[in-house]
Amino acid sequence: MNVIGGFFEEENLNDNKNGFPFLEDQTYSNGRSALYEILQICQPTKIFLPAYTCDAVLEPILKLQIPYSFVEINNQMEFVALPDLKSSEVLLGINYFGLKGTYLKEISTQLGTNLxxxxxxxxxxxxxxTWAFNSLRKYFGVPDGSILYTPDGSTPKRTHSYNLPKIEHLKLRKNGAIDLGYKLYKESEKEQAISDKKMSNYSSEVLQHLNLKSIRQRRIENFNYLVNALSKWNQLDLSINIKHDVPLCYPFWPKNPIPHAKFWNHGIYVPVFWKECLKRGAKYKFESVLSAELIPLPVDHRYDEEEMNRMIEFISIQ
Structure with missing residues (x-):
């Protein structure tokens, strides 16, 4: 039985380039590097960010020694209350699970480039x-890559070299060597660091040869399939706006918690978002509970109804 989820394998590429619109100068090796660049440009006196986030987001903030404060979110994955920002302060808004585009659009009309x-x-x-950045390896079988977007669409000229990431884990996963591939994947993730280098030529070439329209549609179809089957057991009610949203996963918060290890033992490799939230403090109880109990079910382009049904059947007997 094939496993579901986990790190990506090497992609199957199309013969023709799709012309995905990005410039080399707006690419970085990873999201934290793009955020570091944004903060260097903006030079905020303070940054507010959700308590429900990974420590990688904190790396550029700490490196630049910018004061920060956490902000609570609710079960709609939205801020309980927006902070009262000074003109020199910024708010980091997270597009959770790829489903909060409409909400962030609304906030952007209020905050502008302070977001x-x-x-x-x-x-x-x-x-x-406004300012934004993404992370390619969350969506595709690439080892690195982030695209930085500026409020006015401009792209500062950069003469930096290209990143040279390891790609062995992608090839091993494609060839079925999952255990060894996972070991190398973890090593690759540990080596992710803040860098001024551009996205690798490897990732750029892959991105140019993917059918992004087909990948988008498959994610939406898989997500909706799980919504129809699992929403009755899900404490999160996050709808999808097809105009703005393409899901990373189906965020399943079961009314009766199911340990992540049960999924792993059944060949369903779901991640944990994020263990570090457990140490944010007693004030952030919702964030801590979500970190422990949320099951991000895979909906990516590697899978179709067959894999969705396997996950549904497993959950139904828990």
């Missing part, structure tokens, strides 16, 4: 005329 959008989980989403 930075983290589209790491939302490759297909807009930047709504």
């Amino acid at each position: 930075i959008i983290d589209n790491s989980q939302a490759f297909y989403s807009s930047n709504w005329n």
Whole structure:
């Protein structure tokens, strides 16, 4: 039985380029590097960000020694209340699971360029005329890559070299060597660091030869299939706006918690978003519970109804 989820394998590429619109100068090796660049340009005196986030987001903030404060979110994955920003302060808004594009568009009309959008989980989403960045390896079988979007669409000229990431884990997964591939994948993830290098030529070439329209449609179809089957058991009610949203996953928060390990033992490799939230403090109880109990079910372009049904059947007997 084939496993579901986990790190990506090497992509099957089309013969023809799709002409995905990005410039080399707006690419970075990863999302934290793009965020670091944004913060260097904006030079905020303080940044507010959701408590429900990974430590990678904090790396550029800490490196630049920018004061920060966490903000609570609710079960709609939206801020409980927007902070009262000074003109020199910024808010980081996360496009959770690729499903909060409409919400962030609304916030952008209020905050303008005082908003930075983290589209790491939302490759297909807009930047709504403010600062934004994404993370390609969350959506595709590439080892690196992030695209930085500026409020006015300009792209500063950069003379930096290209990133040279490891790609062995992608090839091993494609050839069925999942265990060894996973070991190398973890090593690759540990090597992710803030860098001024551009996205690798490898990732750029892959992105140019993917059928992004087909990938988008498959994700939406798989997501809707799981919505129809699992929403009755899900404590999160996150709808999808096809105009703005392309899901990273189906965020399943079961009314009766199911340990992640049960899924892993059944060959369904779901991630944990994010263990570090457990140490944010007692104030952020919702974030801690979600970190422990949320099951991000895969809906990506590797799968169709067969894999969706396997996950549904497994969940139905828990």
